[in-house]
Amino acid sequence: MNIDLLHRLSETLAERRNADPQTSYTAQLMAKGPDAILKKIGEECAELIMAGKEGDRLNVVWESTDVLFHVMVLLAFYGLSIEDVLQELRRREGISGVDEKKSRSA
Numbered sequence: 001m002n003i004d005l006l007h008r009l010s011e012t013l014a015e016r017r018n019a020d021p022q023t024s025y026t027a028q029l030m031a032k033g034p035d036a037i038l039k040k041i042g043e044e045c046a047e048l049i050m051a052g053k054e055g056d057r058l059n060v061v062w063e064s065t066d067v068l069f070h071v072m073v074l075l076a077f078y079g080l081s082i083e084d085v086l087q088e089l090r091r092r093e094g095i096s097g098v099d100e101k102k103s104r105s106a
């Protein structure tokens with residue numbers, strides 16, 4: 001199941017915090033610190049925007065994957081995982097964005 005894949009990847013990324021940067025892209029990025037991870041997220045988001053503007057469906061999937069991967073690296077850097085995001089999604093499940101916005105101004 002794809003949700004298992006996300007959890008497996010989360011575990012791998014958490015392990016990469018102590019891995020050798022010579023053999024791991026994730027360890028390399030984490031060793032550079034949060035600014036380097038955030039820079040990659042920014043770059044990947046820009047690439048996703050371009051893919052979206054072009055309407056290239058294959059590239060939208062490709063760039064979305066890059067964004068998701070780098071967001072997961074950031075989560076792992078801070079000792080978080082995709083499960084934390086899934087829990088927040090679960091909390092929001094069924095709450096209309098329109099209603100949620102109204103409740104903020106009430």
Ligand SMILES: N=c1c2ncn([C@@H]3O[C@H](COP(=O)(O)OP(=O)(O)OP(=O)(O)O)[C@@H](O)[C@H]3O)c2ncn1[C@@H]1O[C@H](COP(=O)(O)O)[C@@H](O)[C@H]1O
Binds near residue numbers: 066069
């Ligand atoms: N899903 C991914 C994944 N997606 C993208 N990338 C890497 O993200 C990098 C950035 O993508 P770019 O397109 O910007 O490529 P680039 O120009 O080479 O990047 P820069 O040199 O500019 O940083 C590339 O090196 C990709 O290979 C990934 N690297 C790893 N994973 C997963 O993470 C696991 C751990 O990877 P390592 O930490 O490398 O062992 C792997 O087994 C995979 O499951």
